[in-house]
Amino acid sequence: KAGVTQTPRYLIKTRGQQVTLSCSPISGHRSVSWYQQTPGQGLQFLFEYFSETQRNKGNFPGRFSGRQFSNSRSEMNVSTLELGDSALYLCASSAGDQETQYFGPGTRLLVL
Amino acid sequence: EDQVTQSPEALRLQEGESSSLNCSYTVSGLRGLFWYRQDPGKGPEFLFTLYSAGEEKEKERLKATLTKKESFLHITAPKPEDSATYLCAVQGGSEKLVFGKGTKLTVNP
Numbered sequence: 611k612a613g614v615t616q617t618p619r620y621l622i623k624t625r626g627q628q629v630t631l632s633c634s635p636i637s638g639h640r641s642v643s644w645y646q647q648t649p650g651q652g653l654q655f656l657f658e659y660f661s662e663t664q665r666n667k668g669n670f671p672g673r674f675s676g677r678q679f680s681n682s683r684s685e686m687n688v689s690t691l692e693l694g695d696s697a698l699y700l701c702a703s704s705a706g707d708q709e710t711q712y713f714g715p716g717t718r719l720l721v722l
Numbered sequence: 723e724d725q726v727t728q729s730p731e732a733l734r735l736q737e738g739e740s741s742s743l744n745c746s747y748t749v750s751g752l753r754g755l756f757w758y759r760q761d762p763g764k765g766p767e768f769l770f771t772l773y774s775a776g777e778e779k780e781k782e783r784l785k786a787t788l789t790k791k792e793s794f795l796h797i798t799a800p801k802p803e804d805s806a807t808y809l810c811a812v813q814g815g816s817e818k819l820v821f822g823k824g825t826k827l828t829v830n831p
Contacts, residue, residue, distance in 0.1 A: 666816065702765075710768055713758070714765050
């Protein structure tokens with residue numbers, strides 16, 4: 611079974627731009643969660659989608675948004691990028707509640 | 723608010739020198755405690771899920787245990803390939819995964 615895939619793997623953007631990241635979950639998984647990982651803060655939860663609905667949201671500003679499509683693929687968008695948004699963005703999928711989350715390789719975003 | 727604290731932040735071991743990593747947590751209604759391993763530049767790799775106090779799980783040189791306040795990841799006779807950052811996370815009533823900052827393990831040959 612193929613794992614979680616994320617595209618692109620690396621991105622360089624400048625302040626003020628916006629970016630869209632994509633995540634394809636493991637086949638059959640309906641829940642997709644997004645995390646931001648930085649050296650200082652560690653892994654922080656952004657949001658979770660299940661069957662195209664946002665089910666949970668972390669403490670991030672409204673510049674961070676996401677969506678999920680009917681095939682469970684998910685995208686996250688960050689608008690008006692700031693230098694502090696530089697991070698590894700990780701996507702994880704699970705089969706449902708209380709099920710293990712499996713992570714993708716991440717997208718490394720650098721904001722200049 | 724759910725919280726996870728991992729200690730130590732970093733640990734250096736000689737090959738074959740057994741040790742334990744600690745994960746202390748506070749959570750409202752524990753649904754699960756998860757251990758992951760993360761190599762540099764990669765996403766976390768799932769190791770174990772523990773659901774209730776007293777539960778133990780093993781995989782090769784790793785053994786995870788759980789009490790009502792903490793979890794331990796015991797590493798027996800580690801090898802250099804066990805070098806990685808080990809992450810602990812809890813899932814409570816909010817269903818969000820809350821991660822600790824990890825323990826960076828280095829095993830020297």
